[in-house]
Amino acid sequence: MATSLPARDGASPGPAAPAARRAAPVPLSGAKLIVGTIALSLATFMNVLDSSIANVSIPAISGDLGVAPNQGTWVITSFAVANAISVPLTGWMTTRFGAVRLFVTSILLFVISSWLCGVAPNLEVLLAARVLQGAVAGPMIPLSQSLLLSSYPPQKSTMALALWGMTTLVAPIMGPLLGGWISDNMTWPWIFYINIPVGLGAAYATWAIYRDRETPIKILPIDRIGLALLVIWVGSMQLMLDKGKELDWFHSTSIVVLTVVAIVGFLFFLIWESYEKHPIVDITLFKGRNFSAGVVAISVAYGLFFGNLVILPLWLQTIVGYTATDAGIVMAPVGIFAILLSPLIGKNLPKMDARWVATLAFVTFGVVSLMRSGFTLQVDTRTLMIPTLIQGAAMAMFFIPLTSIILSGQPPERIPSASGVSNFVRITFGAIGASISTTIWENRTALHHAQLVEQVNPYNPTYIDQLNHLMQLGMSQAQANGQIERNISQQAAMLGANDIFWISGVLFFVLIVFVWLTKPKKGGDLDASAAGAH
CATH class of the missing domain: 1.20.5 (Single alpha-helices involved in coiled-coils or other helix-helix interfaces)
Incomplete structure (x- = not known):
């Protein structure tokens, strides 16, 4: 948000500066505080939920619209890219229109774009609606955080951030579960329609409580x-x-x-x-070693994490035969340890070296990926859920320490800008990770399929035995060969997914190097206004 360096306003993610130029608003109390907190949290929940709810619904969406599952993943990447582009604009828009007005408008536009997603008759219209949805969602998270902080007295800002953080961690649990249940029991448009009542309620409550607490408006140039x-x-x-x-x-x-x-x-x-005097993205931030190395570490790791988050439910549904609900159940435990450990990490981080905490996160991510690289077609649900549960602990040790490293040593007036730029790069890498992962999966699947098909020949006794066995079960030779081909395709897809998990595991360990290229102060210099930037 606007700061004492107006040239950097365009890159800021929230309305910190307007608050700095005027007296701090009086904290809310009683029913207004409760309703305001719920309204802001619901808006954040809706936003974060929408970035994950579609993951397990991709097979249903792609099947209904008549496109391949890999094309269905564009529903995820289009939202992420548009969201990443709009984040750097939040500071300028906040200064230009006011935090409350911009926040409520973003919610209402999000509701409209959600309705457009639901009524989309084809993939092209759906992608256009998702781009709009991602673009208008950009200001919502940083502004909800800022408005929430202004609702509590300074001595309770940590509690406010904890409430805000819980919302962003519960949504990834509910997203796959809710998306899977809706896909199996209703129709996929309802994953978007559910935003309408939630959004309208949040917008009404926010406007009713915060309209008299609008931030100052100032017209600044935009790049x-x-x-x-x-x-x-x-x-x-x-x-x-x-x-x-x-x-x-x-x-x-x-x-x-x-x-x-x-x-x-x-x-x-x-x-x-x-x-440029008023840059949309402050490139000079990358001159700092803590910022540049930290952004590389958090962005590449997030790209790997998000790519795996897209591949796993796709593999479960298209290859293993899980329903969308079952795939959601497998994905849901990722938030359990994240919710339990995040408050502990946030409380004790100032007493620790953030690099050790981040290193432990990368080691855990790496181990989880390597565990998944050993999956087979016969894998049971318990084996699938154990790595997902452990991954939640890595998430708790990932966002907060790396954010503190990235912001370590930044002067207060540049923290909003640094937070905005790092979030832009991270979200962009998330979209890149999803696209690259699906592409590599297809390529490796094709390679493994070709290698396995080479073994299907009259000179391979294993193939002959399998063919004879299937024919003894009453299949014709053509039917038996068709069954063998289906088995080969499933095995090839499994091996392709294993390759992605293995590569991800190795890269997580490599990224530890970038963590130790930084030299943050003990516990970092994490500002309260940026603590929830994830």
């Missing part, structure tokens, strides 16, 4: 060229990643053009932002 370049290079890169497999990558002129546009746009963006 239009920087914004245009940002949209061009991020959009081109994501289109290239999403369409690459379908168009045979660089054998396609379209993919080559998109790649060139993404690279050239990115280079021009870096040059422009380096000299």
Whole structure:
């Protein structure tokens, strides 16, 4: 948000500066405090829920719209990319329109875009609605956090952040469960329709309580060229990643053009932002070692985490035969340890070296990925849930310490900007991770399928035995070969998923190097206003 350095307003994620230029608002009390906290939390819950609820519904969405599951994942990546692009604009929009007005407007636009998602007749319309939904969702999380902090007295800010943080951790648990249940028992549009009553209620309550607590409005210039370049290079890169497999990558002129546009746009963006007086993204932050190394670590790790979060339910439903509800149950335990441990980590982090906590998170992520790399088609639900449960502990030790490392040593006036830029990079890498993971999965599956098919020949006694066994069960030779082909396809997909999990595990261990390239102060310099930036 706006700060004492107005040139950096565009990159800020929340309305910190307006509050700094005026007397702090009087804390709320009684029923207003309770209702205000619930309204802000519901808006955050709705936003975070929508980023995960579609994961287990991809097979249902893609099947209903008549597209392949890998095309269905665009429903996830389109939301993430649009959300990432809009986050750096939050500071400028807050200063221009006011925090309360912007927050309520974002909620109402989110409700409208959710309805558009539900009524979408085809994939193209659904993706357009998801882009709108992601774009208008950008300001919601940082503004809900800021408004919540202004509702409590300073001595209770930690409790306010804890309440806010719980919302962001419960949503990933509810998302897969709710999305799976809706997909199995209703129709997939209802994963979006449920936002309508929640959003309208949150918007009404927020406006009723906070409209008299509006932040000051100030007209500041916006970096239009920087914004245009940002949209061009991020959009081109994501289109290239999403369409690459379908168009045979660089054998396609379209993919080559998109790649060139993404690279050239990115280079021009870096040059422009380096000299612009009011940059949309403060590039100079990357001159700091703590910031640059910390952002690399948290962003690449989040990309790996998010990619696995997309692959696992897809694999469970399309290959193993799980229902969407069962896949949601397998994914849900990820938030249990995260909820239990996050308050402890937040309370004790100032007494510890944040690098050791982050290292433990990466080790845990790595071990979880390597555990999953050993899955087979016969894996049972208990074996599936154990790594997911452990992963929740890694999440608790991941966001808070790395955020403190990234912000360590930043002057107070640059913390909002640093938080906004790091969140932009992290969310972008999440979308990249989802696209790359699905592409690698397809490529490795095809490779394993080709290798396994080589073994299907008259000179392989195992194949002959299996063929004879199936024919003895009453199948014709053609039916028996068809069954063997289905088994090979399932096994190839399993081996392809194993490869992704193994690669992810190795990369998590490699990322520990970047953690130790930083030199934060003990416990970092995590500002209360950024503590919940995840």
